[in-house]
Amino acid sequence: MKLEGKVALVAGATRGAGRGIAVELGAAGATVYVTGRTTREQASEYQRPETIEETAELATAAGGKGIAVQVDHLEPEAVRGLVERIRRDEGRLDVLVNDIWGGEKLFEWNKPVWDHNLENGLRILRLAIDTHLITAHYALPLLIERPGGLLVEVTDGTAQYNAEHYRLSPFYDLAKTSANRMAWAHAKDLAPHSATAISLTPGWLRSEMMLEAFKVTEENWRDATAFQPHFVISETPRFVG
Template sequence: MIVVVAGATRGTGRGIAVELGAIGATVYCAARSTRSERSEMDRPETIEETAELVTAAGGTGIPVRTDFLRPEQVAELAGRVERDHGRLDVLVNDVWGADHLWEWDTPVWKHDLDKGLRLLRLAIDTHLISARHLFPLLVANEGGLVVEVTDGTRAYNETHYRENVYYDLAKWSVNRLAFAWSTELRPHGGTAVVVTPGFLRSEAMLEHYGVTEDTWREATMQSEHQRAWMVSETPAYIGRGVAALAQDPDQARWSGRSVESGDLADAYGVTDVDGSRPQVWRYMAEVLDKGGDAGWEAYR
């Protein structure tokens, strides 16, 4: 299985890349952060580390520095995959890199315009550029899979304003892109789905709350967030779900759908690294949104 993970440096992208490696895939780990050059997010994680984790898991990890706002670099990535293998089986569109650009609870007339527009370019334009240059290789053979990654299912984002117009639009747009891809790929035997993790214990989130993966339950925050945090998940959880989806001979049944990590876990019988099966979006909809005080234990 030949895979490109666009946005493979950390978080969800890294989790998906590693779990695809665990099923033996060759994974091109494409993003901007390398050991010699950091992206504007200025974090320490690198695509070389991700590629090494992919290989250690049983696959073949190949780091390729790629700025997905630079069409010529994405075209070069596509050309390399074509030269090396002549095909692409799975494209994971997880490019983001805009955590530093939005301001929560800030109306559009007070928000920095340049930062907002930069956020949209990183969140949406990158996915369009990726599609333009990698889809030709994907549709060369029937059965290609596109996995778009966002924050929030289509149903959740339809009914919840995500605190900031730029963030809201970015995450809603990725849901729509996956639906568009499902339509365009269908005549070529392709499948497109959009996935969202739940409350993700990413490298940045653990750092933000001053905990590690071993001590994550000790994090303290506002009460509602605290309760949702207890239903949080590691990047491996959604990675395992996507890896199972990639191996599913009937994966076309998912095409056009917007699903959370818990949906994939239920369908394929996978669990998080601790053996649990977190369902944070259900917990928010069924308990927190309704002002309920039901315990979180039943949702992981």
């Protein structure tokens, strides 16, 4: 329970890495605010069954206190209201995890910019970059009020890998390399306040969508290695947490 008494915000915690991180923060004893667009009453355009309430319940069951708040992180006023609530109810913020994404259904592999749907491509960038900056703008002033704060920018691919490999779409490539650079830039601004920023990438994540694609569950995921041997290196979302 190393994080007992600490408050964390996992922005984009409905499923995948965000859910795994929220659960592990809960297991360490933290109070964890989990945000996303999908609730039990309202689904996002993903039209998937996972909800922020489920994530909050998992964080609580792990040993912490999970609190679900529906937020679209492209809406500045919604994010400002979220941070005001955390300030009012908790009086502090120790960890901010920027895991907002939501672009899986928008990118088109192996298409140059002139062939890729422009509207979808620009929305990818808004979801991957604007959301993180909006959240940092409102949340970091609360985080730096106490020394020792941590900002985690969740991305896909290490800085070295992304520098050497084209991510098969100009929009996806820019989205995933930007998070690494954002963490580096935020670290410069946070250092005078005794706070830290890092970028974090999972490996081959056994997200809900990935398990579904391979027609397995977390309980029998090894069955997928019969037709995709490399799936043996895949990771539970709680590992990145």
